[in-house]
Amino acid sequence: MTAQDQIKETVTSNDVVLFMKGTKAMPQCGFSSRVAGVLNFMGVDYSDVNVLENEDIRQGIKEYSDWPTIPQLYVKGEFVGGCDIITEMTLSGELDQMFEQNGVSFDKDAAEKIRAANA
Amino acid sequence: MGRVEKIRENLLRALKPGHLEVIDESEKHRGHAGYQEGGQSHFHVVIQADSLMGLSRIARHRAVHEAIGKDLMTEIHALSVEFRG
Numbered sequence: 001m002t003a004q005d006q007i008k009e010t011v012t013s014n015d016v017v018l019f020m021k022g023t024k025a026m027p028q029c030g031f032s033s034r035v036a037g038v039l040n041f042m043g044v045d046y047s048d049v050n051v052l053e054n055e056d057i058r059q060g061i062k063e064y065s066d067w068p069t070i071p072q073l074y075v076k077g078e079f080v081g082g083c084d085i086i087t088e089m090t091l092s093g094e095l096d097q098m099f100e101q102n103g104v105s106f107d108k109d110a111a112e113k114i115r116a117a118n119a
Numbered sequence: 120m121g122r123v124e125k126i127r128e129n130l131l132r133a134l135k136p137g138h139l140e141v142i143d144e145s146e147k148h149r150g151h152a153g154y155q156e157g158g159q160s161h162f163h164v165v166i167q168a169d170s171l172m173g174l175s176r177i178a179r180h181r182a183v184h185e186a187i188g189k190d191l192m193t194e195i196h197a198l199s200v201e202f203r204g
Contacts, residue, residue, distance in 0.1 A: 030148070031197065068184055068192045084199050085176045 003060030011074040015104055016046035019061045020071040024048040031083040032071040038090050039073075041114065043107040044099070076102050091118055122159045122195060126187055133186035136168035138203060148197070160196040167203040 001009070011017050016039070022028030024036045024046070039046050051058035051070055062068055065079040073080045075098060080086065089095040090111070099106050120128075127141045142165075145158035154160055164183065171179045183200050184192055192198070 031199075066181070069197065079177070081177060082180075084201075085180065088176065 003056040004064060007057065007060055007064045010047070010049060012077045014047040015076060015102070016044055017049060017074045018046055018071055019049045019051055019057070019074075021050070021052050023050050028052060029070075031069075035071045035073060035083055035086045038086060038095075038114065042110045044104060075099070075104065091115055122191065123162070125191055126162060126164070129187050129191065130164070130166065130183070134166070134168040134170050134182065136166050138165070138167040140165040155196070162195060162197070163199050163201070165201045165203060171202065172204075 018024070018032075018035060018039065020027060020029070020032035020036060022032055024040060027033035027036050036048065049057065051061060058070070061070065061072055065072055067079065067082060069082050071086075072082055073086055080098065081089065086095065089098065091114070093111075093115070096106070096108065096111050121143075123141050123143050127139065130136060130139055130141070140163075142163040143158055143161070144163050145154060145161045148154050148161045166183065171182055174182065179202060180200060184198075187198070
């Protein structure tokens with residue numbers, strides 16, 4: 001299976017996927033850490049893919065989404081954004097809406113706490 | 120020419136921003152992954168441009184990536200962009 005096929009399979013068979021440097025338990029980059037931290041804190045059930053373990057995936061994911069950086073968040077097969085976008089969407093409440101529309105469960109109180117802390 | 124100037128020049132030319140700041144934040148990432156001696160690895164851009172108005176979040180980030188150019192985007196380690204309305 002090519003890297004593109006493998007990525008497609010991963011993002012379509014898991015509701016929420018984060019391609020990141022390191023793992024959700026041990027991120028190895030500040031930007032990956034920020035996005036994983038938000039998802040962890042909001043109690044989102046997601047799959048993490050450590051691109052540092054696979055050079056083909058690391059390069060392939062950039063082609064897949066035509067997006068030059070990692071982390072990359074996918075929900076129901078759709079690319080949502082990288083660190084800047086997820087941060088903005090968390091603070092504006094758009095991330096909550098997007099999860100709600102896609103039937104992804106999360107802790108609303110935790111999301112509110114993030115917004116209160118960054119208000 | 121340093122990367123800050125190159126990024127600045129490319130953005131000015133392509134997007135004609137009303138406001139633009141390009142900041143080398145590499146020193147904040149000293150010792151982290153992707154840090155290069157001498158900096159010029161991590162950048163922060165603050166931009167306001169009429170040409171970016173009305174675009175989705177992903178589309179306006181893509182427009183900035185494209186304006187900076189593929190070569191330069193590949194050379195740098197990280198870019199964060201803040202859009203002003």
